[in-house]
Amino acid sequence: MDKSNINKIQNFSKSIRRNIIDMAFSAGASSAHLGGALSIVEIISTLFCHVMKYNDDPQWQDRDRFILSKGHACLAYYAALCEIGYISKDELQTFEKDSSKLLGHPVINREIGIDFSNGSLGMGLSLGIGVALSLKKRKKNNRVFVIIGDGECNEGSVWEAAMAASHFKLNNLFIFIDNNKFQQTGTNDQIMKTSDLRSKWESFGWETIDIDGHNIKELCNYFESMEDSELKPKAIIANTVKGKGFSFSENNNDWHHSILTKKLYDQALEELEVNK
Numbered sequence: 633m634d635k636s637n638i639n640k641i642q643n644f645s646k647s648i649r650r651n652i653i654d655m656a657f658s659a660g661a662s663s664a665h666l667g668g669a670l671s672i673v674e675i676i677s678t679l680f681c682h683v684m685k686y687n688d689d690p691q692w693q694d695r696d697r698f699i700l701s702k703g704h705a706c707l708a709y710y711a712a713l714c715e716i717g718y719i720s721k722d723e724l725q726t727f728e729k730d731s732s733k734l735l736g737h738p739v740i741n742r743e744i745g746i747d748f749s750n751g752s753l754g755m756g757l758s759l760g761i762g763v764a765l766s767l768k769k770r771k772k773n774n775r776v777f778v779i780i781g782d783g784e785c786n787e788g789s790v791w792e793a794a795m796a797a798s799h800f801k802l803n804n805l806f807i808f809i810d811n812n813k814f815q816q817t818g819t820n821d822q823i824m825k826t827s828d829l830r831s832k833w834e835s836f837g838w839e840t841i842d843i844d845g846h847n848i849k850e851l852c853n854y855f856e857s858m859e860d861s862e863l864k865p866k867a868i869i870a871n872t873v874k875g876k877g878f879s880f881s882e883n884n885n886d887w888h889h890s891i892l893t894k895k896l897y898d899q900a901l902e903e904l905e906v907n908k
């Protein structure tokens with residue numbers, strides 16, 4: 633993986649963080665899910681900047697498919713759609729405002745590259761299975777990428793889907809589990825332990841790895857070195873930090889859903905500059 637590619641993805645991540653705080657600030661009192669969006673920035677950047685196949689037409693038949701199952705983290709998704717030119721910067725500022733296409737959870741709108749609505753946790757993997765199965769039946773080689781939360785793994789539907797994906801040998805299906813150890817009202821350990829996610833996904837018949845979800849090199853290396861010898865779906869346990877990127881939000885679950893004040897917005901802008 634050459635350095636210029638890594639730099640490109642790093643810059644993309646930085647733009648995504650900038651878009652995220654701009655949107656959160658413009659949402660004002662409506663507040664925004666900041667923590668869970670910031671933990672997936674490097675994952676989403678690597679996917680949109682390096683891994684996924686798409687072009688200028690959001691409805692291109694041969695595109696790879698992306699599903700943000702933890703839909704509340706949509707700030708990161710909208711930010712990425714802006715960076716690839718599907719949403720304008722002006723449109724980002726309409727986040728959570730009347731008549732906006734950019735609601736607090738993604739609503740299907742294929743004209744701007746949102747293929748699925750999400751927000752009710754536990755649905756996205758099943759959607760991904762349907763798409764992956766249909767692609768296989770039509771002998772297409774597009775891939776399907778799904779991001780779910782570690783807290784979302786408390787949902788029983790996730791495990792029913794996990795079982796189905798390996799049964800149908802969906803090696804075109806990739807799932808990132810955003811393992812930031814928190815959920816809405818506390819840590820996973822407090823609410824419902826997810827324990828050893830890797831052995832759980834493995835036991836459901838998935839090819840599974842653990843990765844640092846903020847390390848772009850590691851994320852890229854996984855896709856470059858992956859050998860698809862077995863017909864298994866792939867689970868990437870991405871170890872992340874909720875609220876990653878800003879000193880006030882890292883590992884602080886008050887930022888699951890909160891209001892970004894002018895003072896903290898200015899601080900975030902400064903920190904973005906320092907962490908160039």
Ligand SMILES: Cc1ncc(C[n+]2csc(CCOP(=O)(O)OP(=O)(O)O)c2C)c(N)n1
Pocket residue numbers: 667668669671702704751752753754780781782783784785810812814815816817874888
């Ligand atoms: C079916 C369902 N139950 C409850 C919620 C409310 N809810 C929103 S975010 C969240 C926490 C999910 O945890 P995780 O997937 O780990 O998200 P993260 O902590 O990364 O933001 C919950 C319970 C929901 N959106 N859907």
